[in-house]
Amino acid sequence: MDIQTKVGDGGWSKGKIALAVVGAILLVFLPVVLQGFVAMSFLVRILAVVGIYVMLALGLNIVVGYAGLLDLGYIAFYAMGAYSAAVVGNLFVKAVSHIGAVGLREFLTSSTFIFMLPVAALIAALTGISLGTPVLRLRGDYLAIVTLGFGELIRILATNNFLGLTNGAMGMSINVPNPVGLVAMQKPVINIPAVGFSFQFSVNLYWYYVVVLLICFTIFIVRRLDNSRLGRSWVAMREDEVAAASVGVNIRTAKLWAFALGALWGGLAGVVFANFQGFITPDSFSFLESVFVVSMVVLGGMGSIPGVIIGAALIGGLPAIIQGVAQSPMLASVFHIDAPTASAIANYRYLLFGLLMVVMMAWRPQGILPSKRRARELHPEDEKTLEEEDQSLWAVEHGIDGSGHDL
Amino acid sequence: MQAQLATIVQQLINGITLGSMYALVALGYTLVYGILLMINFAHSEMFMVGAYVGLFTLTGLTNPHLVGGLAAFFKGSGFGLVILFALVFVVAMIAVGCLGMLVERFAYRPLRNAPRLAPLISAIGVSIFLQNAVLLWVNTMALPFPQVFPVKEITIYGSAQVSTLQIFILVTVIILLTALDTFVARTRMGKAMRATSQDREAAGLMGIDINRVITFTFFIGPALGAVAGIFNGMYYGVVLWNMGFIPGIKSFTAAVLGGIGNLRGAILGGFLLGIVESLASGFLSTGYKDVVAFIVLILVLIFRPGGLLGESVVEKV
Secondary structure (H helix, E strand, O other), X not given: OOOOOOOOOXXXXXXXXXXXXXXXXXXXXXXXXXXXXXHXXXXXXXXXXXXXXXXXXXXXXXXXXXXXXXXXXXXXXXHHHHHHHHHHHHXXXXXXXXXXXXXXXXXXXXXXXXXXXXXXXXXXXXXXXXXXXXXXXXXXXXXXXXXXXXXXXXXXXXXXXXXXXXOHHHOEEOOOOOOOOHHHHOOOEEEEHHHOEEEEOOHXXXXXXXXXXXXXXXXXXHHHHHOOHXXXXXXXXXXOHXXXXXXXXXXXXXXXHHHHHHXXXXXXXXXXXXXXXOEEOHHHXXXXXXXXXXXXXXXXXXXXXXHHHHHHHHHHHHHHHHHHHHHOHHHHHHOOOOHHHHHHHHHHHHHHHHHXXXXXXXXXXXXXXXXXXXXXXXXXXOHXXXXXXXXXHHHHHOOXXXXXOOO | OHHHHHXXXXXXXXXXXXXXXXXXXXXXXXXXXHHHOOOOOOHHHHHHHHHHHHHHHHHHHOOHHHHOOHHHHHHHOHHXXXXXXXXXXXXHHHHHHHHHHHHHHHHHHHHOOOOOHHHHHHHHHHHHHHHHHHHHHOOOOOEEOOOOOOOOEXXXXXXXXXXXXXXXXXXXXXXXXXXXXXXXXXXXXXXXXXXXXHOHHHHHHOOOOHHHHHHHHHHHHHHHHHHHHHHHHHHHOEXXXXXXXXXXXXXXXXXXXXXXXXXXXXXXXXXXXXXXXXXXHHHOOHHHHHHHHHHHHHHHHXXXXXXXXXXXXXXXX
């Protein structure tokens, strides 16, 4: 493979474009439709929550999927983002309240969360680096446990009202009234009484769109990263640290970047979460949440963006949807679920979820939609892989016969 | 001054009791890690299930409607109590040991040659499954653990006291630890376990049935964890479906602290961690005692990644 070979996928087929267009339309208009029908408006909130999980999973995917560092305390960065948004945001609102000009003051107050995004991202990234620096030498399971300890540490510090910042187990609220533009957007009301459709823009819908925009931005950056020099050094490091170091990959820098960038997205998701909920408690950042995010990445397919999104949607969305359906009498009648069955399903969701993780690992450890490269790493003994080992990686990934290819 | 000294003595006693439970659970982690190089994340659930099995056996055996006159015998004399507790421990150890073997068979064995992340995720799945199974099928509430024998406090120094329960726990744990140490050092199976942990493939070539060794390891580890679970229930007076998580992580910390894969290291780490934690909760604040455990873990891994008694492993290319 010569150096000029294009690393990314070669253009989009027609089918792929059609799929993307349909997806984009659904992404924009489906929540509007859902919001319009009273019985289904709870799904908008779930969609926004799923969106936050997607961001988290995409961020963790950088650390676990690309760099191959198992982080079991990822939720710590999410907590850092949420708490710094709350603490710094409340300070910001207080500072801004001294501004005399009413228009400017209101604009600044309502757009607090936009200013908080870079601040919290930076704080989270710095946290990532400060965790990453001491654990650079650790690998594999040890790293997993240290990150787990770190995640618990952050939660316990928040519970104990560290430095008087977090208000302890009681939690703290975010005193930002209406995010920018919401009031204007809430003015028009669309009514179609014939089908029982009545639409008014809602807070949930607002945060849903914010999350979708942020996810698009994340995907854009992550795709760039994957194909960058840094991304390739992550792959090399993940497959063999010693070999990668010996061919000139700076392991130290690569690891720190992975921690910092992963943490950054955790922090961004945290800001959105804090503003969306309006209230945060340490309970939202338990170890179980970290496990869920790891499972999203693993179940969906490590290193694969569509896979990770599917994983996040399944794990983050399914339990909430099951619960929501169970609580919504209209939907329950549509799906022929009576209340006891519905609540039984809702209760059994984590049980099934644990079982699913075990079955999935035995049956398809590479995840639902794996990245091609990762799938091969996870099935090293496959005959097909062994056969293909003589070919260049590029040829394997693009399914062409590269045996005569000149390296 | 004397009051402070008494506090130190009291916290040392509490720490040793706590540490003996950590040591029992840490052994389970270290045994499995030594042989399979995997973190058996579901081990904390063995601890929890053990507490439940112990509780039900205990209430069953002391219920006159179920066992008739035997209940009076068990509760009546010192000899009866000894038999009762021996029965409770044996039943819990066998039940949880079998559960451990089952988990190994269905969740870990299919992944024996998979990358190291796969069994860890599978173990987390088992852990979530077991917690929710207990939550759904047993009880969502904390169950009280009955006090079977009267606990006496013995004053030893100033205001520092040691309870008969603490002595009971410590003595039992020391007996179990000595038994395990002797077992691994002296018996044929112990030898096979040591060989397997040194080099699984070579041990297989020497005629050791690797699957049997692994199954056996997954019996002993959870069985010891079950004993710790019962003690935890007795000591704190309740059992709950999520009681395993925090002690599980701390015991893992203890195993790492002593040098994972090293049996005596796990015991040392367990006692050390228990003592450090108790001193911290006595002198700092109870809220921060978990922080201390995790800071100890992080510091050990940074400055002595192999643990206190472990050898530093050189990464092979």
